[in-house]
Amino acid sequence: MVAHLLRLKLTLLRNGLKRSPWQLVGLAFGGLYALGIVGMCVVLLVLLRQEDPGLAQTVVVLGGSAALLGWGIVPVVASAVDMTLDPARFTTSAVPMPQLLAGLALGGLIGLPGLATLLVALGTVVTWTRGVLPAAGALVGALLGVLTCVVFSRVVTTATASLAASRRFKDVSGIAFMVPLVLLGPITAGIFQGMAGSGAFLSELAGRISWTPLGAAWSLGGDLERGHVGPAGLKLLIAVATLAVLSWCWKLLLERALVTPPFAGSSRRKGGRLGLFALLPGTPAGAITARALTYWFRDPRYSGSLVVIPLLPVVLAFQGSQTNDYGVLMITGPLTAFLLAWSISGDVSYDNTAFALHLAAGVRGVHDRLGRALACLSFALPTVLVLASVPFFITRDWAWWPSILGISVGVLLTGLGLSSVVSARYTIAVPLPGDSPFKKPPGNVGQTLAVQFGGMGVLLVLVLPEAGLVLAQVLTGDPLFGWINLVLGPVLGTALFIVGVRVGGRWLDARGPELLAQVTVNR
Amino acid sequence: MSTPLTALSIRGLAKRFGTKIAVDGISLDVPAGSFFGIVGPNGAGKTTTLSMATGLLRPDFGTAVVHGVDVWAQPLEAKKLMGILPDGVRLFDRLSGEQLVTYAGLLRGMDRAVVAARVGELLAALDLSQDAGTLVVDYSAGMTKKIALASALIHAPKVLVLDEPFESVDPVSAANIRDILERYVATGGTVIVSSHVMDLVQRMCDHVAVIAGGRILAAGTVDQVRAGASLEERFVQLVGGRSQTEGLEWLRTF
Structure with a gap:
């Protein structure tokens, strides 16, 4: 069943490309762009292998946490979530819930954002090939982290599905998205300045975040490298628990969503308000x-x-x-x-x-x-x-x-x-x-x-x-x-x-x- | 030709889109005070003809005259006489229903107090009072059709041109609209409707024209056109194109 869902996703992708050569050109450009970013990130991660473990840990944890946040926020705000495997379409097919969840989660990895995240996450394994234990920890952390990204984004989109279907939400989110877009220049410059000025603050921030569900998975390799076996074990528990809780939430939301389709209506309003007229x-x-x-x-x-x-x-x-x-x-x-x-x-x-x-x-x-x-x-x-x-x-x-x-x-x-x-x-x-x-x-x-x-x-x-x-x-x-x-x-x-x-x-x-x-x- | 007793007089209207001739020389006289139905299969040229007759689409050839006013020579005067419900166009749907109808009235240069009174009555008659303040974008398809109809009625036109007015309107509202239109005709107004529903046209209209392939196949009073048969039978006879009902035997093998 899971393989079936993955095959379906691939077929949909292939047929989408067949519709017009421009789709292929678009994907090729998107792919090149993503490849450029992924390449840069992986090179950076490989170079970090030679660096001080503290610095490497800071970069990996903060980057991973940012990726996780991005997976949660971007699809909602940009209404850009890939709905080719919309759970609502499987309502009539009676797919058992565990298989459906696994299929949808793995299906989420097919596509540019999923593949890019997976590749960069595997790059962190290279950063920590300073010993068998750190490398193994980084591998487990990367897989956990990527799965958490996908499941988190599904939880958020499922929870907001009925919200996102309403006209008012679409209107507001579209406008709200303008603000960071316009301020992109100042925001990025501000972040870089902040980073350059306060390395100590960032490493402390990374330390704190590594104890939260956001960064726990990404910190395993670094902690093991520095010999913090006890904390690493605890963080592994946090990461696994995060994934489990998110999956459970997703299952609950999906069960509810399958029997209550999104409702886009709004309340009736009596007249009497001509406004500017x-x-x-x-x-x-x-x-x-x-x-x-x-x-x-x-x-x-x-x-x-x-x-x-x-x-x-x-x-x-x-x-x-x-x-x-x-x-x-x-x-x-x-x-x-x-x-x-x-x-x-x-x-x-x-x-x-x-x-x-x-x-x-x-x-x-x-x-x-x-x-x-x-x-x-x-x-x-x-x-x-x-x-x-x-x-x-x-x-x-x-x-x-x-x-x-x-x-x-x-x-x-x-x-x-x-x-x-x-x-x-x-x-x-x-x-x-x-x-x-x-x-x-x-x-x-x-x-x-x-x-x-x-x-x-x-x-x-x-x-x-x-x-x-x-x-x-x-x-x-x-x-x-x-x-x-x-x-x-x-x-x-x-x-x-x-x-x-x-x-x-x-x-x-x-x-x-x-x-x-x-x-x-x-x- | 167009006498004062002719509400709408069309002469030799024709329109070509690229290589396709949508309307191929249509001439038609709609008597004042008639309830005139225009029927035809999909793509027959009904909407194109009505758009050209109401000043929304410039014809390649031909003229349209409303109560003695040439639609294309004196468009502003002609449009004062007409109320138009076009098919397949958007509305200013970020306005509430009440605002939209008010807007349609004010655009026609009507007095604000008159508009306000008529909007209230129209919305009540069309059963939209409960949703008067709802944005039109949140209306159902049938409600949207009704609010567009209200916008076409607000200035009490002498001629009403309604393109598919009953599409996706529920039966109760459709009956209400029919009552409104029948009373309007009884007091001397002229209604021109296009429709797919033969039964409705036969019951509601006193005149009918059958259009197919951009030409008029038959026109006159409903009784003249149907010549003893039902309008639907006559329509199929005129237009042709019924496929043989043989084949699809497998459909009976369940």
């Missing part, structure tokens, strides 16, 4: 603003980009702290303005075929454009003003303040005008409504790139006057250019905003049905 003017443009704003907060595809904005100054400030030159912080304002304004350049693509409602209701194009642009402007303007000003509290270089404010507002208004034109004429490939913001969107990638880069090029040309004034201030040092920019940015921006909304509106009136036909392709 009651607050904003009851006109077509007002209603579109209310709808668009509601989406900015309710649709993860929009709100995901909102989460990124406040992190932007953090990333830039980090850049500044590395070089001790905080001048780079000044681009926060214009950059935020650009990101927010450009985010509605695919608005109709985001609507997908829901856009048919605007077409069927006979909404005038200019109302459609104005409503969407105002929705973005309503929160983008204060955000941009704040983020453009904040850096000056750090740099104290207030001479640049008017100029930066001017160009930020100019970029925002010009960008919104341009976006209104672009999204009235071109569609781009975006995740479908209801999909995760990280999902690869269907559709024509070539056109998307052409529209995006072409549009950005045009925007650069349109904000040349503001950019020129900034340059003039750089060259002459005369703050007068800054004050001119403070006036010119908003004035020119407003003019281009109005032109953009009008031109976009006219294009939409003329080509609404064609636009709907374009988004229908990607439904």
